[in-house]
Amino acid sequence: MGLFVGVDVGGTKVLAAEVDATGAVARTARRSTPGRRVDVRLLEAALTEAVEEVAAGREVDGVGLAAAGFVDAAGERVMFAPHLPWRGEEVRRRLTDLWGVPVALDNDANCTARAELRYGAARDARDVLVVTMGTGIGGAVVLGGRVHRGRNGMAGEFGHMQVVPDGRACECGGRGCWEQYSSGNALVRHARARLGHEPTLLEELCSGDPDLLVGPMVTAAAEDGDLVARGAFASVGEWLGVGLANLVAAFDPELVVIGGGVSAAGDRLLEPARTALARSLVGGGHRTVPPVVRARFGPEAGAVGAADLARDSLA
């Protein structure tokens, strides 16, 4: 079947994985991401190390890259990536030359969608919205069983839909972007604002320092019945559903898949989202409302999808 390696090139770490043709991960290797200001060769060296560790001396048939950034429509260049040094680099060609093996490239959200479509929650579906909730919101549009990339390769940038005019300032320069209300950051912001105002397990989890509060603490506290943490999920989940209603009105998909770190909370996130979606969606009585389900893959989604991309590109 050949040895295919998928590499998720994230803002903080590189994860390489050997993925077989059933989507199972056989081996993984991790490296820290060298940072956005370094020479691109440092990043390339980290990728090389991770791929070699996974290959362990065997011949590699293809490598797929899932990059946390904008990848052009041709899958050749990383145009811009806020946490990586690539700026318009011809990443696919450079690494093909460097490694002497075929390389395929897409952005991380599209690779996640591919993993879910081929092996996960969207298997056999044709028209699907995939929304990844991590620090921010990423996403992908699947139409006719394929990831729709768009004119610039930038389809699926849902996180920056404006949902509140003159709303919260966003890192993108805009205001009121969806990810300011529904994301890992929004979850933490919501919980942090309650610290010191009402009793909560989060005080202890973050050692009384709001700056130390992170998403998984909110997930854990909600699991233990903490009302502040549950309130944060209720808010973020409801905003998730409101934004989904806009996207469902536009695409009319058969299924919505929610991935990313925040989706680990499962129905605590998804139930308020389903309720808000059903309430907000136009034409409710004359249509089916698509199911909103949790992604199958967690942190390995990007690498699994990237390996699948490589396998497909070279078939």
Next chain:
Amino acid sequence: MGLFVGVDVGGTKVLAAEVDATGAVARTARRSTPGRRVDVRLLEAALTEAVEEVAAGREVDGVGLAAAGFVDAAGERVMFAPHLPWRGEEVRRRLTDLWGVPVALDNDANCTARAELRYGAARDARDVLVVTMGTGIGGAVVLGGRVHRGRNGMAGEFGHMQVVPDGRACECGGRGCWEQYSSGNALVRHARARLGHEPTLLEELCSGDPDLLVGPMVTAAAEDGDLVARGAFASVGEWLGVGLANLVAAFDPELVVIGGGVSAAGDRLLEPARTALARSLVGGGHRTVPPVVRARFGPEAGAVGAADLARDSLA
């Protein structure tokens, strides 16, 4: 080439047109729409009369219907249409039986998109957003050169994206829908609110009665330099661009086409929309911003697209 008739079945009138294979309209016939509470046979009779008038005794090869309502994904039924008596009716089969000719069916916005794609502003384009601004906002998504209909045949219902939380109440039961801020209704509401507060040509055009104010009066007054009318277009145009930015972030199309009655104002509507789109769109410096152009077809768009649908379905 055969005789193909497209019929736009709107809330107030029925427009039938003989359309040739170049998209040119040879003959038209009009009837009033009998209203939503009548027996469906009255509506069918009006359609029959209009088609027969256009046919003028010649044999018809196919009829396409553009219905102002929700058409199911199979193109068989009109599920719901606020201004028509059809409620889940098998319109395609009924009219095929009644007329003894092949009939094809889609909603009006999809037919408009088809007309622009085949003969109009989107000729040869592959990924296009078509937004029709009339009383409200309709729309269609073109992907890979084809109209994307979605799971329920309801893709493109852009008008009910929520753009303002707890915003203006909408006929759909929701609040803050896009068409409450950018549509013919929004244009008139904006202008009406200024009547009596500042001097405007609109006073005379509506004979001093705000209830008599309609969209074409605002278009005419803006043309004559009226500041109230121009302010209304500036507001509706800016909101158009803000909503487009959400859709462009999601689909990444190569082109945006604006049709419907309000688009008759041309750049007075489109310039503020282009400015707001460029300002609001995420990743501005790393992508192309799609051109926003006026549709080629006016009130005949639906009938032209419906005739093309019939021609295509029977080819």
